Amino acid sequence: MNNVAKITISRDFIKAARWQIIITVLISGVSLMVAGMDAAVSAIVGGTTVIVGGFAGMMMARRPNGGTPGTILFSLLKAEVFRLLVIAVLLLMIFKYFRGLVPLPLIGGLAGSVLAAGAGLRTVNNKNDE
Amino acid sequence: MGNTVQYLALVQSYTIIGISLIIGLGAVAACIGISLMCCSFLNGASRQPELIPTLQGKVFLLMGLIDAPFIIGVGLAMMFAFANPLLAVIK
Numbered sequence: 001m002n003n004v005a006k007i008t009i010s011r012d013f014i015k016a017a018r019w020q021i022i023i024t025v026l027i028s029g030v031s032l033m034v035a036g037m038d039a040a041v042s043a044i045v046g047g048t049t050v051i052v053g054g055f056a057g058m059m060m061a062r063r064p065n066g067g068t069p070g071t072i073l074f075s076l077l078k079a080e081v082f083r084l085l086v087i088a089v090l091l092l093m094i095f096k097y098f099r100g101l102v103p104l105p106l107i108g109g110l111a112g113s114v115l116a117a118g119a120g121l122r123t124v125n126n127k128n129d130e
Numbered sequence: 131m132g133n134t135v136q137y138l139a140l141v142q143s144y145t146i147i148g149i150s151l152i153i154g155l156g157a158v159a160a161c162i163g164i165s166l167m168c169c170s171f172l173n174g175a176s177r178q179p180e181l182i183p184t185l186q187g188k189v190f191l192l193m194g195l196i197d198a199p200f201i202i203g204v205g206l207a208m209m210f211a212f213a214n215p216l217l218a219v220i221k
Contacts, residue, residue, distance in 0.1 A: 070172075117198065
C-alpha cells in the first residue's frame, strides 16, 4: 500500500470522526436536558463505541497489502469485520457491566454516530481527487 | 404466579424471534450491499488502476455507511436481549 492510500483513508476517517463527535455531543446534550446525567453518559458511550470501532477498522485498513485490487479488497473486508467485531464486543460489555445504562439514548447516540460516518464522503469530491 | 411465568416465557420467546430477524435480515442486506460495491470497486480498479488509492478510501467509508443499519440493528437487538423494555409490563 502506498502513502497516498494511507493518507486518503486517514483523512476520510478524521473527517467522519469529527462529525461523529459533533453529533454524539449534540445527542448527549439533548439527552441531558430530557432524561438526566445517566442518559447523557449513555449517549456518549454509544457514540464512542462506533468511533473506537471505526478507528480500529482504519488501523486495520492501513496495514500493508499486496497493492492489487483483490488484495486491497480483502484487506478492506478484513478491516470491516474487525470494526464490526470491536463494536459488537464493546456493546456487549456496555450492556453487561454499565449499571446506570439508559437504553434509548445509547441507541440514539449509536445511530447518530454511525449515520454521521457518511460525512467523510464530503471530502471525496474535492481533496481526494486532486 | 403461573400466569406471570407463562407471560414472561411468551414475551421472551417472541423477543428471541425478533432479535434473530433483526440481526439476520440486517446481515443479509449488508452482505448484498457490500458485494455490489466490491463488484463495482473491482470493475473500476481494473479499468483505471491509477484511481485505486482514491477508490480505496471511498470503499472504506461506504462500507461503514452500508453497515450502518446492521450496526443499529445489533444495538437494538442487544437492548432487547439485555434490557428488554417489554418485560417491564409484566410485574
